Structures are given as structure tokens and as C-alpha cells.
Amino acid sequence: MTSPLVRTPRLATAYRRLLNTSDAPQYAAEVNEHYSPATLARLLRQGDVELRRASAMALGLLGNSRSIEPLGRALCDADRGVRLVADDSFRGLLLRDASPTHHQQLLKVMHLTDGGEYAAALAPAMILAGQAPQYAEAHFQLACCWQGLDNPTKAAQAYTACLWRCRYHYGAWQALARCQMLAGEYPQAIRSLQRCLDISPDTENARVQLRSLRRHMRRSDA
Template identity: 65%
Template sequence: MTTPLVRTTRLTIAYRRYLTSANSPEFAAEVDQYYSPATLASLLHRGDVEMRRAAALSLGMLGDRFSIDALGHALSDPDRGVRLASDDSFRALLVRDAAPRHHQQLLQVMHLNDGGECAAALAPAMILVDHARRYSEAHHQLAICWQGLENYRQAEVSYRACLWHCRYHYLAWQGFARCRMMDRDYGGAIAALRRCLDICPDVENARVQIRVLQRRLRQSDV
């Protein structure tokens, strides 16, 4: 009995070469020669594990705004390697999903927010949202500004806007849950955190938050 022939795709060959060399430009150029973002998105869902990992990695380099949903869906892939690669690519595309000048403005806002300078980040974040209303990450960063300034009502509005443009933005679901917690809507916070985990099961601190909130609900019922 003969062994069935296993066909190795160009994508898989390029991925194996990348794992050895870590040469990202070479990998991207090789994949770009044969695969469109739409094809990579399709392979991300119907390929074997190795191919799905390769497709997730490729989309972070070659994908466009239409690749974000495919990567968001893959955040709950059964394989952890696919989930991790999808998460990296998902976040990269969220940041790049705008014109270059808006991208640079977002990076400035993110830098300020990361440094806890939410007051300084607020004005440029509001300007960015006004100029690029469909830019989901801009809404997310504006929500972080409002939350850092303890204006939870405005933060919730911005988180909702972010999720309107990107329903897979699990960090926005987690931020939205924090706003519900501040309003003592523990049931609403738990629902948002469960949505976060449905999208990305690896957010372990969301599970911890759910257990804390469930205890608070039980105590409030006593």
C-alpha cells in the first residue's frame, strides 16, 4: 500500500523558512507574491494548524481593514499558536486601519495614554476621532482617555463607538465592563466580560473579574 501524497503549499514552505530565519521582509514578499489578503483570510479558517498559523502571521504583515474580522474570529481558534499569531496581527491591523497621518496621530495618543498622561491625550484623541470616525482604535484610545480622567459615562460612549466599528475588539469589551462596574451594574459588566472571553478565551484576568463580580452580586442579594 502506497503512502498518500501530502501536498505542501507555498505558504507552508515560506512559514517553515521564516521560523528558521526570522526574516519578516523575506516572508512577507514571498507570501505576497502568491496570496491575496482574501485568500489568506480563507486559509485562516479552513487550513490545517500550520497553515492557519502561517495565514494569521501573514495577515499581520499583508492584511487590510477587511482582514480584521477574520483575525478577530480566529482569536478563539482551538490552537493556541493560531490564537497568539491572530492576536498579534489583529492588534497590528487595528492600529494601521487608517491613513498614514491618522496612524501617526494615533501612535502619539497611545504613547500618552500608556504613560498615564490622559489629560494631555484627550484633545488629540478627540481631534483624531473627528477626522477618522470609522477608526475603531481611535475610539478605543479616546475611551481610555475618558476613563483615566474618571469620566466613565463618556468612556462608555467611546467604547460603544469602538465596538460599533469592530465587534471583535475584546479590549474594548473589557473596558466597557469597567465602566459598568463603576455604575454598579455588575450584571452588565459580567455580560461584557463574557463577550470578551467569547472572542478571546486567553484573557485570564477577565475570568478573575467575573468571579469577583459574581461574589459581589451574591453579597448584594443577601
């Protein structure tokens, strides 16, 4: 008696080819021919490990604004490989979640903040956040400017604005916790760090911060 034929989904076949060739444009073209972002989001939630990895990769290439949330949920997937791919795709979509013009403005702001030029980045970051108010990453970069300029109150406001637009932005939760610690709001900082880790359990420096903060709280209560 012969075994029944097991059909491999097109997505898995394309993903295996990607792993062998590293040809991302070809992978995107193959997947785009047969799968919508909504279908990929469903497979990211319900598929086996290989399909979840393949879907996370494909959403980073083909996804849209609605793909950010399913990728955010996948940041705590049981499989580390899925988490890593989802994280790359999630961060890429966050940056591109705006018009090309606003995306280019963001990259200029990021170039300045990465170089520690927070004063020079502040005005263009404020303009960008005003022009693209739903662009979560614009508010995050504005918060980075305020934090770099030692204004934790305005930084916390901007991080909160970012989180209103993308609740899975674990970097904003972690940075908000730093602002809350500077303000002496330790219980709030603990909640923010825990939220960061609930979203992205691989954020080890947040785990270290949380342990240190809890030790500080215990010593203060003693």
C-alpha cells in the same frame, strides 16, 4: 509500491522558512506572490493548524481592513498558537487601519496615555476620532483618556463607539465592563466580560474580574 507524493502548500513552506530565519519581509514577499488576503482569510478559517498559524501571521503583514474580522474570529481558535499569532496580527491591523497620517496621530496619543498624561492626550484624541470616525482604535484611545480623567460615562460612550466599529475589540469589552461596574450596572458588566472572553478566552484578567463580579452578585442576592 511507492507512496504518493504529498505536496506541501507554498504557504506552509514559506512559514517553516520564517520560523528558521525570522525574516518577516521575505515571508511577506513570498506569500504576497501567491496568496491574496481573501485566500489567507479562508485558510485561517479552514486550514490545518500549520496553515492557520501561517495565515494569521501573513494577514498581520499583508492584510487590510477586511482582514480584521477573520483575525478577530481566530482569537478563539482551538489551537493556542493560532490564537497568539492571530492576536498579534489583529492588534497590529487595528493600529494601522487608517491613513498613515492618522496612524501617526494615534501613536502620539498612545504615547501620552501610556504615560498617564490623559489631559494632554484628550484634545488630540478627540480631533483624531473626529477626523477618522471609522478608526476603531481612535475611539478606544479617546475612551482611555476619559477613563483616566475619571469620567466613566464618557469613557463608556467612546468604548461603545469603538465596538460599533470593531465588535472583536476584546479590550474595549473589558474596559466597558469596568465603566459599567462603576455605574453599578453589574449585569451589563457581566455580559461585557463574558463577551470579552467569548472573543479572547486567553484574557485571564477578564476571567478573574468575571468570577469576582459574580461572587459579588451572589453575596448581594443572599
